[in-house]
Amino acid sequence: MRRSSKPKPISCPPPGSILVPADSPLAAERLAEYQRDSPVPPSPETDSGSESLKLSCQPLISLSTGMPEASTNAETLSSLTSSFKDKMKMDKVRSVGGSSTHSVKQAQDLDQKKVTVQVGDRYKGTGQSSRRRLQAANLDITRAFQTCREEGTTRLDLSKSNISNIPTSVKDLTHLTELYLYSNRLATLPPEIGCLTNLKTLSLSENVITSLPEQLASLQVLRVLDCRHNRLTEIPSVVYKLVSLTTLYMRFNRIRDVDPELGNLVNLTNLSIRENNITELPGRIGELKSLVTCDCSYNQLKHLPPEIGDCTQLASLYLQHNQLEDLPMEIGNLTQLCQLGLRYNRLKCGSIPRTLANSILLEEFNVENNCIATLPEGLLASLDNLNSITLSRNQFTAFPSGGPAQFINITTLNMEHNKCDRNALRILDLEENYLESIPAEVGRLRELTRLILQSNALTQLPRAIAQLSQLQYLSAGENYLAFLPEEIGSLEALESLYVNDNPNLHSLPFELALCSNLQIMSIENCPLTQIPAEIVAGGPSLVIQFLKVQGPYRTM
Template sequence: MSGNVGKDKDKDQKGTSAVKDREKEAKATALVKESKDKDLKTKVKDAKEGKKDPIGAQAGVAFSVDNTIKRPNPASGMRKKASNAEVIKELNKCREENATRLDLAKKSIHMLPVSIKDLTQITELYLYGNKLQSLPPEVGCLVNLVKLALSENSLTSLPDSLDGLKKLCMLDLRHNKLREIPPVVYRLGSLTTLFLRFNRITAVEKDLKTLSKLTMLSIRENKIKLLPAEIGNLCSLSRLGLRYNRLSAIPRSLSKCSELDELNLENNNISTLPEGLLSSLVKVNSLTLARNCFQSYPVGGPSQFSTIYSLNMEHNRINKIPFGIFSRAKVLSKLNMKDNQLTSLPLDFGTWTSMVELNLATNQLTKIPEDVSGLVSIEKLVLTNNQLTTLPARIGHLTNLTHLGLGEKLLTHLQKKLVGTLENLEELYLNDNPNLHGLPFELALCSKLSIMSIENCPLSHLPPQIVAGGPSFIIQFLKMQGPYRAMV
């Protein structure tokens, strides 16, 4: 009995001791926590006051003034390692699967591993959207490559070893930092497509003649001032992108590129074309000469437009459309003469029967000929920003018209006969006519009208509350108050 009592006492003593130990532990933990809290508050306070921690904050952790913990971004070296590891993984996968297409686009690659030389089976390599400043010479070992996409990088040159790519047909170097066409490119005689858009190229060398298989050449958005006569050797070209450069002339030899179906010279410094150039380019159906320095139409007569479907001469200094210039233009459907210095239209204006879209905005026209009714195919007619005070009622005969631009003029009224028969009209722009005080009830007959712009027109002959309601209120008012309410 006494032995059991002794054991019980020992148990009680041990239990009491354990409880005391736990209490001590709890107090110690509380003290540590309190100390840490005070330390954190001190750091926050110091941060607010601009003080620095004399001991130094724990590595890898930053405390912001709002008590949040901010982890620093991974070092660029770590990111590069991760990127390299991913690239090597893709290379290994391509090798194991014997794949012919390798897509490494948009993987933040700074440098290609030299082991890429082992992937001699690939025919397509996509590296666009990376951070490449150069290519390793080993890329020249990819002897079966047909497509090489390198756009949206920071390349300033290409290795000479690329001349080993004897099967390469497509090379895409758009959006890089090239100041010249890399010399090795001229040795890639198998190329059919070459994209060099959006670089800093200032010249094209005579060696261009070696790329005689090219069907597509885009060197637009560069700083090129001169094209070599050797461009005439590219007889297979069907597309040539030259816009947004600094060209002041086009070589006569371009007439040999008879497969061209589009010629776009927009935004250069060109004032004339070699005589007969356009007549020689018998397959060109789209011609853009906008934003240049032309003061007159290109020399060459009516035959130069016989195959043209779309002609854009916008933003030049042309003051006259020559009589008969479109007499052979049987397929001309779109003509843009916006922002020139036209004061009148040619006497044969009414013979442009194939015209579907005609833009004469921002010129100095004071009159539209009565034979405008001859434009029987016209669907879009833009006369905005001229010196017109009135319009011929015969515009109302253009029953295919869907878009009519009459804004920014000196119009005093809109004739009843002009709008009453435009049953297919969908868009009417009358904005910025400071002398336009009324609208005809006949507008209510334009049942398909969905857009009408009347900004900055006084329209004082209409009730102010109706005008304030906008175009839809005005149309409804004209329908209900006019003589045609039974017809609409």
């Protein structure tokens, strides 16, 4: 919605007050008094993105201390604002030497800028729409430093303040232990940052930093350095001198190389260099004996150095979304590993070493979107702690070798988009689970001969069961089936049917009589109230005869 150009009325001045004209000597006198008494020292930086109101003589401004409030007369405010803008234009034109056309253009540009007039505790704005107004810092950094020094605060948060540079007075904050400067517009830090020798946490994320000063090396007790979401093309050399670091975040920069001096950071426990353009890791990464979490995902890595196996405390190693072609045998030394991200790489047959079976604490095995056709014999069965296996989007033609033992503790198994011949499946045993439904896709298993659904929580069977033309054995007892689908009559090869102990099964479909090869049918402990009790008491054979005689298929 566009703002109305008509100025809104503001509150009347209190009784006894008067409106002081802009060119009155009294206005200038009161302005001087206000600046002397103001608790905030004057600063060349603006607070709201507005132009600084600095005139050579008597600027118009309404002040809350010693200055009267504006009149309710809307025309008065409009005329004052217009007079002020004319004054600014005239001063601008006079101060610029050159053609009058250029001066007029500058005056027009100035006319589009924001002018703020304070009325009591409120601000009246003209010019730029608030929708287009840039975010700016409502913060005097120099004063914030002064307050921090006076109060002895060890934690200073200047985040999201639109700061583009840090004053050199930062050197006085030697007592600081935590400094948060994230979400600003910093391109670097002043050399004086090196005076903060007690600093333990420095957060610089979400800026436009391209370099760090060498003086940062003086921060010899720094534990956490956060440089995420900046514009670094390399890890600054000074970072490798911060041997006290335990956490280093360099995510989402433009880093291409990691220097071998990374090995100097022997106290690192948490390293994140994800979402960069890194093509290789230095062998000295093996010197990071304390490393617990290492996130190198979303880079361009093709190989891992064998020395990664020396980081024996690693619990989480994230390598997904790289170009990995293989894993070193030494990865089997990471016996504390719980999380290993390998999805979306270029791993192929033989590229996953058998030694990975030593990482028995792994909770998930996910190699989605690689080029893998087989896994080392018994690998999954050795990883007893696995609860999720994802092998989708690979080249598997069959389930990994290792037998049922490899799936004992698995709650999720995903093998979609492989080359497995699903039609070759002959037996599907899903007994004693908590299944509430069976997907219609079961009908695609055209070669299935045995389907075991015993002891679940099924309320119905899918109609697609009719497509299982080779099915000979169907066990669906001990469920909560309310009916059997009519399509069951299409199972001409069916020999054994178990639907016993379904407490909600009150009837059977007439189509059941079409299963001409049916030899065994178990219907014990089913109410079957829609069939005469004496028929049910006569046994399954009599029930089948009843369905044939009473149904539409009696002539068949």
